[in-house]
Amino acid sequence: MDYMTQMRALCAQARAGAAALQAAGAEGRTRALVAMADAIRAAGPQILAANAAEVEAARAKGADAAFLDRLTLDQARVDALADGVATVAQQDDPVGIERRRWRRPNGLDIAELSVSLGVIGVVFESRPNVAADAAALCVRAGNGVILRGGSEASGTVAAIIAAVRAGLRAAGLNEDAVQTPPDASREWVTAMLSLNDGGVDLVIPRGGKPLIAHVREHARVPVLSHLDGICHVYVDRDADPAKARDIVVDSKMRRTGVCNAAETLLVDAAVAEAMLPDIARALSARGCELRGDDAARRIVPSMSAATQADWETEYLDAILSVCIVDGPQGALEHIARYGSGHTEVVVTENAATAEAMIAAIDAAVIMHNASSGFSDGGEFGYGGEIGIATGRLHARGPVGAAQLTTSKYVVHGQGQVRG
């Protein structure tokens, strides 16, 4: 059997499994999620053993520290996987919700109900936790899922998926809702991306820019993703200096390798002399390299010089570019030009400035006086996220279970005809 045929069969199995999840109702899906969390905990030894072998193999092949960190599980991380699934179990179920309901003059009663999306393909790299998170959110929304992790993590992912499926079985549900291809061949991704005739309803890529670009380029099915996370923090003339410093440091340095980390600091020229030195000291103390424009370097001469490329770069590292701007308007222009539509932060105590900037910025998430780090499904209260979308269709921002549903319109009449 070729890859397309086999992938089609996996999708059909996932769809049948999803139908069982849909029929089980909210309570059944909660039961399934609790059982999945328990099964992951119970399978800890097998998951850790599979992972240890893969970490060893990756190390032998010379993988770098960041890669090994993403790949490595320990007992605490396995516990976190299970806790994540248990958290999703506690979330409100997003299926069957009446989103709107209205009555027409002719007596027709129209309701928009949320329904499960269908079968979702998730393509990821070396982070095994994506498998558990994605499976949990898909199950919560009554969807089937095809999980395709990177070859370096395939054994770990297989062990996690085996546990998830065991949990579904233990809950009396159809384990086929959660699928993975039988091997790590890239052909499975190609097949998944082509199955737009009822195979896969949506593909979500998780990983580095080359993976996302590949999926976007080749997908013949809808994709939710973000390519870049060039997030800015703007410190306004009316910012509280201590809040501004703490928000900048947290936005940049909490974790530098994540998409919601800040890459560029914009400081209002009116307060740059007053506020930038303290912010720069705090960043340097945390080991952050600063690259400033001329105006910034006049205030903090220790900065290296930023070039055009810096404004366009997602460092994913302890580096921050710094640009002095001419107030809110200057910040808006910089963000409109270089922002990637992911997350932008405005720090100001001036409510009018905040509202005007929020209205003008075109991004999935706009933070006012809060760290960019809160642009995250978990922090939004979704119990996790399957990704963050910067496209404009279907869902924008953190994608949780509620975003993995679609609508169905139900119209009740009493025999109405149009005539």
Next chain:
Amino acid sequence: MDYMTQMRALCAQARAGAAALQAAGAEGRTRALVAMADAIRAAGPQILAANAAEVEAARAKGADAAFLDRLTLDQARVDALADGVATVAQQDDPVGIERRRWRRPNGLDIAELSVSLGVIGVVFESRPNVAADAAALCVRAGNGVILRGGSEASGTVAAIIAAVRAGLRAAGLNEDAVQTPPDASREWVTAMLSLNDGGVDLVIPRGGKPLIAHVREHARVPVLSHLDGICHVYVDRDADPAKARDIVVDSKMRRTGVCNAAETLLVDAAVAEAMLPDIARALSARGCELRGDDAARRIVPSMSAATQADWETEYLDAILSVCIVDGPQGALEHIARYGSGHTEVVVTENAATAEAMIAAIDAAVIMHNASSGFSDGGEFGYGGEIGIATGRLHARGPVGAAQLTTSKYVVHGQGQVRG
């Protein structure tokens, strides 16, 4: 300049025009729509003159009656165009609506707001009214639009677009929000479908199956569309016979060439002998050809025999296939197998049967005791529609102005950091 470069420029102009519409607020957009409706009325003579020449040319080329009917405008149809735009002016503005708002334990206040989608490409064929409807709905939602009609209607469409732009100007807005390519070359469509890097946010094709299939096949941007409208009417054992007859006749014969017309009648075996003859008589009296399975033909011998192909065919004509099914379960199986996810109708007075079938049917719109003809943006109260979507992402069912928006999350904090 090549087509791509020129189309990119058109998109940039449309985006600038959209920004002006967004800045104008709900009131400004309403004013624009009222002025557009007035301008279409004022341009009636020019629109009719352009149309008369194109109808004449199409007739000379041997176009068939259905094509000529779609192409032809008269004073009443021009009035209807203007009335349609005026109706959209009266609709609730869909931009800046707070869709959800919640507070996190850490004090963050999160709001999901509706915002304009951006620039929408509309590819259509010979119906000039699509230009006015699409422009109105895009303006209502603060979007720019690139309208590309079929070559046979290009003069008529150009006259309508000129009027629409004059209306925008008269309202003090940027006419560039509504664009059309300078000629009828197919290369414009190709260019539009490729501009996925900020050119076009969404493409909506309107027309026959070859056009939709072409757009879906070649689009590198998101598409909202429906390929087939294989809609079923199921008459249950607990149906009211008169309602059933009237709903079947209206669903099939109100207009046979539209996507929400019924193509297959499913009759519960338990009442087929009692109800089918009356329904068949009413359909035949309206000139409808019936093609039945063996069981149906035993009851109404005048029917011709349906073949496998009949269950899979969208006739778009005065033909109805008839299948006797084993109650709700048989109907569900037939619909699951042959339905196109557009609109399905259930006729029954049994509320439990209705609810069970509504839950089980996977379609954009499910009608209970009402004609499939109500599956329509105007009938939903949207003031019109830019199309009906049967995909599962973003919008499903009739697409009105509210469906031409996306979300922006606004998070208000008091200096929160994740740490």
